[in-house]
Amino acid sequence: MKYVIIGNGVASIGAIEGIRMHDREGEIIVLSEEDKATYGRPLISYYLAGKVKAEDMALRPPEFYERNKISVRLGSTVAAIDPVAQTVTTTDGEVIAYDRLLLATGGVPGAASIPGRDAPGVYSFTTWADADRLREITPTARRFVVIGAGLIALKAAEGLLLLGKDVTLVVRSRIMRAYFDEAAGSLVRRHLESKGMKFHQAAPEAVALDRSGRAVAVRTADAELPADCVIMATGVSPRIELAKAAGIECGKGVLCDDRMRTSAKNVFAAGDVAEALDMQSGRRAVTPIWPSAYNQGINAGINMAGANMPYPGGLSMNSITFFGLGTISVGLSNPPEEEVADGMYEVTVDADPQAMTYRKLVFARDRLVGCILIGHVDRAGIYTSFIQNRLPVTADVRRELLAGTASPLYWPDDVYAEKMIRREDAIRI
Numbered sequence: 001m002k003y004v005i006i007g008n009g010v011a012s013i014g015a016i017e018g019i020r021m022h023d024r025e026g027e028i029i030v031l032s033e034e035d036k037a038t039y040g041r042p043l044i045s046y047y048l049a050g051k052v053k054a055e056d057m058a059l060r061p062p063e064f065y066e067r068n069k070i071s072v073r074l075g076s077t078v079a080a081i082d083p084v085a086q087t088v089t090t091t092d093g094e095v096i097a098y099d100r101l102l103l104a105t106g107g108v109p110g111a112a113s114i115p116g117r118d119a120p121g122v123y124s125f126t127t128w129a130d131a132d133r134l135r136e137i138t139p140t141a142r143r144f145v146v147i148g149a150g151l152i153a154l155k156a157a158e159g160l161l162l163l164g165k166d167v168t169l170v171v172r173s174r175i176m177r178a179y180f181d182e183a184a185g186s187l188v189r190r191h192l193e194s195k196g197m198k199f200h201q202a203a204p205e206a207v208a209l210d211r212s213g214r215a216v217a218v219r220t221a222d223a224e225l226p227a228d229c230v231i232m233a234t235g236v237s238p239r240i241e242l243a244k245a246a247g248i249e250c251g252k253g254v255l256c257d258d259r260m261r262t263s264a265k266n267v268f269a270a271g272d273v274a275e276a277l278d279m280q281s282g283r284r285a286v287t288p289i290w291p292s293a294y295n296q297g298i299n300a301g302i303n304m305a306g307a308n309m310p311y312p313g314g315l316s317m318n319s320i321t322f323f324g325l326g327t328i329s330v331g332l333s334n335p336p337e338e339e340v341a342d343g344m345y346e347v348t349v350d351a352d353p354q355a356m357t358y359r360k361l362v363f364a365r366d367r368l369v370g371c372i373l374i375g376h377v378d379r380a381g382i383y384t385s386f387i388q389n390r391l392p393v394t395a396d397v398r399r400e401l402l403a404g405t406a407s408p409l410y411w412p413d414d415v416y417a418e419k420m421i422r423r424e425d426a427i428r429i
């Protein structure tokens with residue numbers, strides 16, 4: 001069996017591990033347009049700030065590829081896929097046949113649709129190469145304007161602040177809107193402001209240019225914010241161009257069934273490019289987060305190798321630390337207000353703004369379906385397990401969850417046993 005994987009991120013790692021669970025000898029070729037081996041993308045802000053060295057960026061050690069007999073081709077860009085002939089063609093003209101193909105092409109950074117967005121001096125921040133380009137200018141650049149309010153924008157800004165730069169975020173509304181509610185977003189924003197981050201709440205209208213055509217400011221309706229560098233960080237869109245050109249069905253992402261198969265025979269997808277089952281809604285969705293990308297990759301790899309394992313669905317989840325402040329968002333953390341008013345959901349909040357702590361729990365009858373934790377995040381795994389495994393919540397358990405004192409002892413026996421087995425396996429590894 002010959003497997004070809006397009007992309008070399010965390011979904012690719014999951015797929016390799018999934019394939020090798022069932023097929024130890026099949027040929028695996030990984031095609032990566034980047035010139036770096038697999039690395040931890042969440043680390044690029046710390047790499048930018050000099051807190052993480054280049055040699056510590058690897059997601060897996062070199063022996064991982066040797067041990068799993070993987071041929072990794074760095075700097076190899078795929079130009080086309082032919083699902084009928086079961087081949088991929090690179091931009092160098094090489095034609096590679098496959099028995100099973102995985103699309104793990106990830107996403108492309110978004111940019112505000114404003115004049116000047118493509119000018120010199122405007123950067124994105126999603127790859128190691130992006131961080132390298134910024135490292136080249138940080139010795140002389142002082143003022144940075146970041147457009148965006150999501151995770152990429154905030155981590156770029158954090159990395160620059162750690163370098164002592166003057167950083168302003170241009171945001172339309174609250175930060176981390178997909179994961180935080182108004183109160184949580186305000187709390188985190190206050191924390192970031194205390195560390196020196198500036199916020200300008202307005203819609204960007206244009207990137208102002210000097211006579212040479214280089215970016216020198218970001219213009220809004222009420223201000224012009226001077227900048228030695230502008231960073232566009234307005235989200236990421238699935239890279240579906242290859243799939244669409246090959247006639248593979250796409251929505252927002254590449255559409256996948258419950259085995260991570262696409263509409264094309266022997267072609268699978270995983271990670272930020274995939275539109276796959278969402279655990280809570282039961283519908284297909286793009287879930288651009290690391291845990292989902294890895295889990296989708298494992299499931300795709302297992303099924304590529306001939307198994308028949310259903311994908312249980314992704315779960316919206318975000319865990320990030322901002323200047324030492326831990327934040328967690330899991331599941332349905334922001335249910336529609338009208339559905340809360342109608343009694344479909346019960347929302348409880350325990351907040352202490354002075355102590356920088358916030359705990360929001362969302363219940364649907366006898367189930368915990370979502371949470372936001374800020375500050376005290378040490379029991380996040382317990383809340384996540386109740387949400388992910390749809391565990392029943394008794395009156396006693398609810399009191400413990402509300403008090404922040406729930407423990408694994410409240411899990412059903414079978415769930416507790418499975419978690420402990422996984423923990424022992426992890427220790428042995």
